Amino acid sequence: AQKVTQAQTEISVVEKEDVTLDCVYETRDTTYYLFWYKQPPSGELVFLIRRNSFDEQNEISGRYSWNFQKSTSSFNFTITASQVVDSAVYFCALSEEGDSSYKLIFGSGTRLLVRP
Amino acid sequence: DVKVTQSSRYLVKRTGEKVFLECVQDMDHENMFWYRQDPGLGLRLIYFSYDVKMKEKGDIPEGYSVSREKKERFSLILESASTNQTSMYLCASSLTGQETQYFGPGTRLLVL
Numbered sequence: 001a002q003k004v005t006q007a008q009t010e011i012s013v014v015e016k017e018d019v020t021l022d023c024v025y026e027t028r029d030t031t032y033y034l035f036w037y038k039q040p041p042s043g044e045l046v047f048l049i050r051r052n053s054f055d056e057q058n059e060i061s062g063r064y065s066w067n068f069q070k071s072t073s074s075f076n077f078t079i080t081a082s083q084v085v086d087s088a089v090y091f092c093a094l095s096e097e098g099d100s101s102y103k104l105i106f107g108s109g110t111r112l113l114v115r116p
Numbered sequence: 117d118v119k120v121t122q123s124s125r126y127l128v129k130r131t132g133e134k135v136f137l138e139c140v141q142d143m144d145h146e147n148m149f150w151y152r153q154d155p156g157l158g159l160r161l162i163y164f165s166y167d168v169k170m171k172e173k174g175d176i177p178e179g180y181s182v183s184r185e186k187k188e189r190f191s192l193i194l195e196s197a198s199t200n201q202t203s204m205y206l207c208a209s210s211l212t213g214q215e216t217q218y219f220g221p222g223t224r225l226l227v228l
Contacts, residue, residue: 045219
């Protein structure tokens with residue numbers, strides 16, 4: 001069955017530290033999509049990145065980077081030089097090509113607290 | 117920029133009331149979704165729609181219905197609100213298929 005696991009429930013770091021949020025997924029589909037969303041205290045889910053299963057290139061966007069490894073079914077997210085504004089809950093999600101509902105399967109989220 | 121709006125950020129209703137949650141997107145997206153988010157249970161799909169007047173049940177449709185009369189608007193209806201429907205409700209839309217889903221700000225519903 002499809003599943004997304006974010007084993008880190010909560011992480012606390014001091015500003016300017018680097019932090020990596022882990023995401024492990026399970027799927028039987030050969031074509032699938034992986035996402036990261038940020039949920040600040042206001043509640044809105046903010047889209048960060050989408051990756052398809054055929055593109056294993058790592059991606060960097062400013063202080064954010066993502067490491068996709070099919071061999072370990074992982075899609076980890078690293079924030080470099082963290083800032084207080086990065087404090088939020090981060091969700092990893094999976095969508096399968098074979099699922100006609102197009103639904104996102106979310107992990108349980110990792111709460112990141114960046115202290116000044 | 118994609119914009120998804122929801123009619124209310126906070127709602128307080130009484131048990132048995134009929135509740136309407138409205139969602140509007142401005143990007144001509146085909147697909148629209150309603151999720152609920154609960155502590156410990158994550159986000160779960162209630163209903164989705166891939167076209168006007170089309171709707172499909174998600175994982176937890178019981179106690180809910182939906183309406184999509186216009187492409188940009190997707191309404192979630194609680195026919196008779198119950199306390200176990202107290203939750204955060206998130207609407208999303210996507211262009212088509214497995215394209216990125218963009219979320220609205222959410223509605224925190226409290227049923228007393």
